[in-house]
Amino acid sequence: MMPSRSGGRSGSRDRDGKPSQRKKFFVRRRKVCKFCAEKLEYVDWKDVKLLQSFIPERGKILPRRISGTCALHQRKLQTAIKRARFVALLPYATD
Amino acid sequence: MRLYDIVVLVTPDLTDEDAQKALGDYRRILADGGAEFVKDESWGRRRLAFPIGRKRDAFYHHFQVKAEPALVSETERRLKLSDQIVRHLAVRADEELKRSAKMAVRIAKKTARRPPRPPASPEAAAARAAAAEAPAEMPERSES
Numbered sequence: 001m002m003p004s005r006s007g008g009r010s011g012s013r014d015r016d017g018k019p020s021q022r023k024k025f026f027v028r029r030r031k032v033c034k035f036c037a038e039k040l041e042y043v044d045w046k047d048v049k050l051l052q053s054f055i056p057e058r059g060k061i062l063p064r065r066i067s068g069t070c071a072l073h074q075r076k077l078q079t080a081i082k083r084a085r086f087v088a089l090l091p092y093a094t095d
Numbered sequence: 096m097r098l099y100d101i102v103v104l105v106t107p108d109l110t111d112e113d114a115q116k117a118l119g120d121y122r123r124i125l126a127d128g129g130a131e132f133v134k135d136e137s138w139g140r141r142r143l144a145f146p147i148g149r150k151r152d153a154f155y156h157h158f159q160v161k162a163e164p165a166l167v168s169e170t171e172r173r174l175k176l177s178d179q180i181v182r183h184l185a186v187r188a189d190e191e192l193k194r195s196a197k198m199a200v201r202i203a204k205k206t207a208r209r210p211p212r213p214p215a216s217p218e219a220a221a222a223r224a225a226a227a228e229a230p231a232e233m234p235e236r237s238e239s
Contacts, residue, residue, distance in 0.1 A: 039199070039202070041202075042191055042192055042195040045100075046157065083186060086182070086184055087102050087104060087182060088147060088153070088182065089144060090144050092145060
């Protein structure tokens with residue numbers, strides 16, 4: 001406790017005036033898997049509206065690290081998108 | 096008997112009626128084979144996400160049937176042969192649904208096991224928030 005506080009004092013805390021919030025620049029909102037939150041266990045490949053929300057402009061599948069989808073649902077989502085692509089409901093690529 | 100989702104894309108070169116007639120053939124094949132229709136709905140003429148065989152749109156139709164695997168593979172074979180069908184996809188749906196139903200039960204159980212906490216949680220959360228605030232304030236106070 002003591003050494004860290006003295007370190008904070010010698011740092012730039014006097015300029016900000018908020019020593020306790022030095023490390024947190026901004027609070028990131030915690031991402032939650034959409035399917036878990038809405039309790040959608042089955043990812044329907046015929047539901048274009050739902051799938052479209054996981055397809056950015058380029059037509060690629062939105063990665064998990066961005067959408068926050070859990071591993072299980074990302075896997076299901078992946079097959080659903082690929083099936084939808086086959087029947088031309090979704091594009092493989094757009095430019 | 097298994098549950099299947101079958102989506103069929105019919106050529107846009109046909110009129111609405113002819114497209115329905117073409118679909119009727121497959122409906123008959125399925126029905127004659129002892130399939131049970133759960134869903135039989137037309138999505139109408141839709142724009143394709145990308146051109147397939149120079150075609151930019153197609154009549155979409157969705158069948159959800161309970162049928163024997165052999166019947167579905169026979170229907171698929173005929174769909175493949177027809178040149179009025181731009182594309183089709185038949186996918187088994189019951190396994191997925193069963194698995195997801197199982198998952199739903201498991202999640203329900205998990206949440207059911209938790210309840211003892213929730214009634215106390217508003218207070219506990221408040222206490223925790225107070226506890227979280229306190230240490231943050233304490234050093235400030237001691238410093239000033």
